[in-house]
Amino acid sequence: MMVNSSDFDREVEVHWCPGCGNYPALKILKETLTDLNITPNNAVIVTGIGQAGKFSHFIEGNMINGLHGRYLSNALAIKASNPELSVFAISGDGCTYSEGGNHFLHTMRYNPSIVNIVHDNAVYGLTKGQASPTSEIGVKTGVQTLGVYNTPFNPIAVAIAQNASFVARAFVGHAEQTKEILKKAIAHKGYAFIDLFSPCVSFNRINTYQWYRENTYYLEDSYTPFDQKEAIGRALERSKLPLGVFYINERPTYEDNIQIYKNDSRPLWERDLSKEKLKTLINSFR
Amino acid sequence: MAIEFSDSISIVLCGAAGQGIATVETLLTSALKKSGFHVFSTQEFMSRVRGGTNSTTIRVSTNRVQSYCEKIDILVPFTREAVSHVKNRLSSISCIIGNKKLFESNSDAQSCILVDVNYEAVAEEIGHRVYSNSVAVGVLAGLLQTDRQLIAGLMADRFQSKGEKIVNNNIEAVKRGCDLADEIMSSNQLPPLPSLINQPSVSSELYLSGRDAVALGAIAGGCNYVIFYPMAPSTGVGAFLARNRLKFGIVSDQTEDEISAINKAFGAWYAGARALVTTSGGGFALMTEGLSLAGVTEMPLIIHLGQRPGPATGMPTRTEQGDLELVLYSGHGDFPRVIYAPGTLKEAFLMTQQAFNIAAKYQVPVIILTDHYFINTSYNLPSLDYENTIVEKHLIETQSGYQRYQFTEDGISPRGIPGRGEGFIRVDSHTHTQNSQITEDPVIRKNMVDKMFKKLQQLKEVAIKPNFLGNSEDEVLVISWGSTFHNVKGAITELGKKGHSLSYLHFSQVYPIHRSTSDYLKKAKKIVMVENNATGQFAQQLYLEFGIKMTRKVLKYTGYPFSIEELVKELEKELK
Numbered sequence: 114m115m116v117n118s119s120d121f122d123r124e125v126e127v128h129w130c131p132g133c134g135n136y137p138a139l140k141i142l143k144e145t146l147t148d149l150n151i152t153p154n155n156a157v158i159v160t161g162i163g164q165a166g167k168f169s170h171f172i173e174g175n176m177i178n179g180l181h182g183r184y185l186s187n188a189l190a191i192k193a194s195n196p197e198l199s200v201f202a203i204s205g206d207g208c209t210y211s212e213g214g215n216h217f218l219h220t221m222r223y224n225p226s227i228v229n230i231v232h233d234n235a236v237y238g239l240t241k242g243q244a245s246p247t248s249e250i251g252v253k254t255g256v257q258t259l260g261v262y263n264t265p266f267n268p269i270a271v272a273i274a275q276n277a278s279f280v281a282r283a284f285v286g287h288a289e290q291t292k293e294i295l296k297k298a299i300a301h302k303g304y305a306f307i308d309l310f311s312p313c314v315s316f317n318r319i320n321t322y323q324w325y326r327e328n329t330y331y332l333e334d335s336y337t338p339f340d341q342k343e344a345i346g347r348a349l350e351r352s353k354l355p356l357g358v359f360y361i362n363e364r365p366t367y368e369d370n371i372q373i374y375k376n377d378s379r380p381l382w383e384r385d386l387s388k389e390k391l392k393t394l395i396n397s398f399r
Numbered sequence: 400m401a402i403e404f405s406d407s408i409s410i411v412l413c414g415a416a417g418q419g420i421a422t423v424e425t426l427l428t429s430a431l432k433k434s435g436f437h438v439f440s441t442q443e444f445m446s447r448v449r450g451g452t453n454s455t456t457i458r459v460s461t462n463r464v465q466s467y468c469e470k471i472d473i474l475v476p477f478t479r480e481a482v483s484h485v486k487n488r489l490s491s492i493s494c495i496i497g498n499k500k501l502f503e504s505n506s507d508a509q510s511c512i513l514v515d516v517n518y519e520a521v522a523e524e525i526g527h528r529v530y531s532n533s534v535a536v537g538v539l540a541g542l543l544q545t546d547r548q549l550i551a552g553l554m555a556d557r558f559q560s561k562g563e564k565i566v567n568n569n570i571e572a573v574k575r576g577c578d579l580a581d582e583i584m585s586s587n588q589l590p591p592l593p594s595l596i597n598q599p600s601v602s603s604e605l606y607l608s609g610r611d612a613v614a615l616g617a618i619a620g621g622c623n624y625v626i627f628y629p630m631a632p633s634t635g636v637g638a639f640l641a642r643n644r645l646k647f648g649i650v651s652d653q654t655e656d657e658i659s660a661i662n663k664a665f666g667a668w669y670a671g672a673r674a675l676v677t678t679s680g681g682g683f684a685l686m687t688e689g690l691s692l693a694g695v696t697e698m699p700l701i702i703h704l705g706q707r708p709g710p711a712t713g714m715p716t717r718t719e720q721g722d723l724e725l726v727l728y729s730g731h732g733d734f735p736r737v738i739y740a741p742g743t744l745k746e747a748f749l750m751t752q753q754a755f756n757i758a759a760k761y762q763v764p765v766i767i768l769t770d771h772y773f774i775n776t777s778y779n780l781p782s783l784d785y786e787n788t789i790v791e792k793h794l795i796e797t798q799s800g801y802q803r804y805q806f807t808e809d810g811i812s813p814r815g816i817p818g819r820g821e822g823f824i825r826v827d828s829h830t831h832t833q834n835s836q837i838t839e840d841p842v843i844r845k846n847m848v849d850k851m852f853k854k855l856q857q858l859k860e861v862a863i864k865p866n867f868l869g870n871s872e873d874e875v876l877v878i879s880w881g882s883t884f885h886n887v888k889g890a891i892t893e894l895g896k897k898g899h900s901l902s903y904l905h906f907s908q909v910y911p912i913h914r915s916t917s918d919y920l921k922k923a924k925k926i927v928m929v930e931n932n933a934t935g936q937f938a939q940q941l942y943l944e945f946g947i948k949m950t951r952k953v954l955k956y957t958g959y960p961f962s963i964e965e966l967v968k969e970l971e972k973e974l975k
Contacts, residue, residue, distance in 0.1 A: 125836055157817050159666070162828075170827070170837055175817035177669060178827045178835075180692050183662040186654075190666030190674070191817070193650050194624065198670065198818050216662075219655035373648045381623045382671025382816055384648055386790050391618055394643065395783055398605040 118147040121173045128167055134234060134311030134322075135164060137285040139171055142201070142230075145295045151199050159188040161204035161213065163239050165232035165311070168203045182212025185220045185229065189367065192225045195380035196368045199299070200227040207237050210246040210266045217268075221277040224303045225367040228295070231268065231306070234313040235320050242316035252319065268308050270348035273341060273360045278303035280344070280360040284310040284329055286322050290356070297358060303366045310356075332357035401470065401490060402893055402964055405593050407437075407460035409470050410539060413484055414477025417449040419532040423475075424455045426536045429553055431459050432606045432779050434545045435597030439464040441776040443959065446631070446715040452484040459543055461596045465743070465778045466889035469962045472592060473542070474511070475535055476501045482508045494589055496538065514588050521575050530572040537576015542584065543595070547577055604781050609773040609882075612744040613703055614639035615783060616751025617675050621790035622701075624650045624667040624674035626660040628682055631715045632771040633705035636677040657682035661689030661700070668699050669826060671794060671816035673755050677703040680722040681711065687729040690764055694734025696826045697804070697812070697851065699758035699765075703751070706770040708958045717958030718771035720881055720931040726766045727910055727940070733848065735761075735855035738910040740768040742866070742884025746907050747773070748783045750863070756791040757861070761854050762814060768909070770931070772960040773882035797822025802833040806846065810853030855911065862913040869902025875973055876923035878949075879930065880906040880937050883961060887929050890966030899974050909937060917945050925950040927973050929966065932956055 121143040129135045146156060153174030160169040162181035169176035175198075179187050188202035209217050209231045220229070236254070237243040243256045246266035253260045272280045279301040283291040291309070298305035310325050332355050338344060344360035368374055377384070410427075412420045424440055432438045437460040444453035456471075458464045471493045476482055479501050482489070486507040489495075495502050499515035502508040516538060522530035533554065540550050554569040583589060607615075614636045617625070625644075627637035641651040650672070654660045660676050667674035678686065683704050693700040704726060708719035726738055737757055741747035747769065754765040797815035801822025805812045812833075817824045825835035830847060832838045868888065869876075879887045884905050891901050904919050906912070920926065920941065928938040928949040933956040938949045953969045955961055 128837075153823060154821070155818065157670075157824075167837070169825075173823065175824045176826065176835075177666070177696075178829065178837075179665070180662065180688055180828055183658065183689070186659040186662035187666035187669070190624070190626075190663035190672070191670040193652075194667045194670035194672035195816075195818055215655050216659050219659070371650050372645060373650060377648065380671065380818065381648070381650070381667075381673075382792070382794065382819065384623065386618070386621050386647070388785065390646055391615075391785055394618070394646075395605065395615060395785060398607050398611065399603050 116147050116150050116152050118143050120153055121146060123171060123173045125170065127171050129164060130315045132314040133164065134285045134313065135168065135232065137288060138232060138309060138311050139168065141285065141288055141291050141295065143172065145292050145299070148292070149296065149299060151299075155197070156199045156201060157191055159184045159191065159200065159202045161208035163205035163208045163237070164313075165203060165205035166208055182208050183216065184208065185213060185216040188227045189220055189223060189225045192227050193367060193371060195382065196226070196374055197380060202227050202229045204231065205238075206231060206233045206235065206245045206247045210268055218271070218275060221272060221275045221304055221306070223367045224278050224364060226302055226304070228298045228305045229307065231308050232311040233268070233308050234311050234317055236313050236317040238313045238316055249319070267348060269359055270345055272306050273344045273348055276341070276362055277306050277360070278362045278364055279305035279358070281306065281358045282308045282310070282354070282356050284325050284356055285312070286325055287356070290331065294358060301361070303364065329354045329356050331355070332359070402468070402967065404468055404470055406462050406595070407458050407464055408472045408543065408592055408595065409468055410457045410459070410473045410475070411454055411471045411485055411488070412457070412475050412477070413452065413454040413481035415450050416444065416447055416453055418477045420453060420455055420477065423532050423536050424457060426550075426553055426557065427539055428457060428606060428777070430536070430540050430545045430550045431543060432604065433549055433553070433602045435599050435602045436460065436543070436595060437462060437464045437601060437779055438606065439466070439776070439778040441467055441772065441960075444716050452478065452480045454485060459595060466885040467776070467960055467962050468889075469964045473539070475539065479505070492590065496583070512588070512590060514583055516579055516583070518576075521579070522572060525568050525571050525575065530568055533569045533572035534576040534579070537573035538580050538583075540573070541577035541580025542592070547574070601779060604779040605783065606777060606779045607744050608775065608777040609744060609747055609769055610635040610639060610775070612747035612783075613751050613767065613769060616748040617755070618643065618647055619748065619785050619788050620752040620755030621673045621792075622675045622755065623648055624652075624664070624672040625677065626652045626654055626663045626667075626674060627677045628654055628657050628660055630679045630682045632707055632774045633677040633679045633682070633703060635774060636703055636705070640675070657685040658689065661686035661702075664700055665689060665692060665698055669816070669824070671819070673759070675701045675703060677705070679705050679707050680709050680725060683722070683725065683729070688731070691730035691732055691734065692828050693764045694730055694732060694736070694851070695828060695830070697762040698826070699762055701754050701758055701765050701767070703767045703769065705774050706768060708956070714958040716771065718931060718960050719956060719958060720770055720883070721933070721936070721956070723768065723909060723932070723936040723940070726768060734851055735763050735858060736910065737763060737765040737858055738768060738908065739765065739863070740881030740907055740909050741773070742881060742905050742907050744778065744780055745783065749788070750907060752788045756789070759791055759793040761811065761858055763854060763858070768881055770882050794819070796820040797824070803835055804831060804833045804847065804850070806833060806850060809857060810850040859911045859914065862911050863908040864913045864915055865919070866905045866907065867902065867919060868905070870900060871902065871922060873900050873902040875901045875925045875927060875970075876919060877901055877903045877927045877929060877970065878906070878941070879928070880909050883929055883931060886961045886963055887966060889963040890970055893963060893967050894970060894974075901970065906937070909940065912940065912944055916941070920945050920947040925973055927951045927953060927970060929953045929961065931960065
């Protein structure tokens with residue numbers, strides 16, 4: 114059965130501000146899923162809290178809109194419980210790098226086959242304009258009245274340093290390139306991380322669509338994403354920010370490592386307790 | 400006056416962490432049970448890996464023995480500190496059997512019967528001091544008239560993987576120990592110990608700890624995902640399931656923190672798994688936002704909470720029942736939940752099993768409250784009734800147009816899972832519509848909250864009745880909950896021998912409380928509540944629910960469990 118992009122549409126009012134980067138992000142995801150023939154029944158969209166966290170409300174299919182910072186834990190367990198599902202973990206920079214920082218670090222280590230898209234707009238939208246972990250030093254907000262003085266979090270460099278198995282950065286203003294990156298992430302076996310520049314038109318007057326167009330470039334065709342040191346070097350570039358796939362490190366996934374699917378591919382819900390085995394175990398206490 | 404316990408012998412092994420007390424306990428309890436004696440053991444230990452002073456109490460009996468007494472018939476000290484560590488439990492009938500260097504100059508030992516046995520010297524004769532513990536097993540097994548052939552077999556099983564030489568040396572060590580026991584008895588160094596009668600039928604019974612019972616109950620409940628961050632005293636349940644994960648197809652995850660643990664359990668149940676989280680109070684405190692998430696999304700969750708004394712780090716390897724109010728009130732917002740607190744191993748098995756079905760059916764979090772004492776206490780029991788348990792999945796294959804939170808008469812919306820059926824499984828942490836869309840509509844909000852609380856009404860109907868023992872004419876009603884069951888029952892039995900009749904009401908489900916409770920409370924003239932905490936948290940619940948205050952509260956919050964002796968003393972106060 115062919116999938117149509119409209120299969121992912123929902124007849125609900127979308128809550129984002131006009132011009133929000135989340136609109137093109139939503140369109141890109143729907144079109145990519147359609148191109149890859151992933152149905153709303155096979156996909157699960159897991160989101161956290163924030164404007165990006167509302168993403169799951171505006172796309173048809175299975176979804177969890179969970180707690181602030183915890184969506185990666187939800188997503189990992191869904192994949193481990195049923196590896197047949199395509200799991201998309203989507204939230205913002207505050208949810209992922211601040212509230213959920215520990216889960217971000219550790220999900221990379223587990224390496225479940227999930228796609229993690231982090232909408233990075235360098236500001237808190239839902240709570241109306243405070244600094245985010247990726248806000249640049251000096252940016253003034255209603256809270257950071259003298260300007261941000263905390264060093265910005267570098268998610269790409271952190272992910273590469275942690276040996277995350279797929280690390281990329283994209284910009285919602287470049288729909289076609291972003292779709293290509295997303296397709297690579299979906300095809301990747303293991304944790305695929307995309308830091309997605311997605312402008313906040315209401316609270317971030319610096320990092321606009323125009324700013325991202327002028328301050329980013331794509332990694333060259335000759336760039337090979339398998340050298341961790343070189344990838345880190347690119348991740349540390351600040352004058353112009355590279356886009357594209359920084360790093361790939363193929364290794365066994367979490368679903369492989371837990372071994373319970375090795376001889377039995379059925380998801381957990383399909384399985385039944387063996388009373389015979391339980392009997393043997395209980396009798397071992399005699 | 401001291402209680403005699405004439406049908407049992409109480410043995411205490413006491414020494415430093417790392418000296419192998421647990422090995423002696425395992426071998427001895429196994430040998431005694433297989434010889435047909437009823438056996439009980441409980442461990443108290445410090446929060447350190449080496450050194451310190453720890454002890455294990457083993458009770459061997461003609462009759463079923465499931466409670467803790469202070470009395471010591473035989474003390475085996477492994478260090479110089481051992482005797483003083485248990486000095487309050489020693490009396491003129493206590494025999495200290497060990498290397499005299501460890502107790503000869505200790506004034507705490509002087510009222511006891513002292514028997515010099517140098518386990519190490521015998522072990523060195525066999526080849527290495529490492530065999531000392533096996534010599535001690537031999538001495539104790541010999542004194543208790545254990546089947547000697549049987550012990551040799553146990554030693555062979557235990558040390559099989561270490562090669563023939565080690566097996567033979569351990570068997571020799573046990574034999575030498577038994578010979579020493581013969582010498583001790585023939586030289587009349589010991590007073591006559593209570594003579595015990597064994598029964599062949601006991602030899603094939605199970606010998607389990609609280610940890611084992613909870614973990615086996617989880618497996619019987621269809622648990623196929625266990626998630627935990629290590630924290631005493633709950634880790635053992637996770638480790639048990641981890642060891643059995645490949646056999647039963649369980650995903651076992653030692654996760655980065657407790658916040659992740661609860662949110663993984665959430666994701667797992669969402670996708671159709673049956674997940675268990677095991678933790679202690681501090682870890683649970685971190686999980687409470689996740690508990691609230693399960694509340695609003697009507698997601699099943701199972702949390703085993705092994706209590707230890709708080710606040711904060713408290714006493715990591717000690718016991719307390721101080722987290723009842725935590726589990727009862729945790730999680731922001733109003734939502735229903737179920738709290739079990741098993742008092743026996745059988746209950747721990749069956750209630751943990753049932754927790755999975757109740758959570759799946761009513762789509763609520765279920766918390767199983769145990770504690771350090773319960774987890775680390777073992778005794779024999781005839782069987783676990785796994786054959787009559789059923790794993791109830793309560794899952795449907797969804798149709799197109801499925802709404803996860805469809806309003807129904809009983810408040811329970813049929814639960815579907817992603818990847819099964821035509822419908823979409825949409826779950827939202829906000830107040831939501833029937834199809835999980837964010838809403839701020841006051842009518843939907845109210846209806847959704849009412850829907851959740853319709854389930855609480857039904858959960859009250861299926862609540863487990865408190866266990867009433869005794870006679871409704873008794874003047875004093877004793878109440879307790881959770882792990883204190885056997886010790887309170889033991890104390891009431893002892894008081895019965897003195898001619899006092901007290902009745903007893905034990906709660907293994909502490910929320911929601913079964914409605915029959917009201918009648919018991921109203922009828923009682925005097926009510927004594929026994930709790931291992933400082934404020935009487937369950938007494939407070941009974942007051943809130945039924946408006947009845949306790950006549951007396953017997954509260955212990957030293958970090959240690961109640962003994963039969965101290966409960967007898969405390970309960971006697973109400974009889975005067």
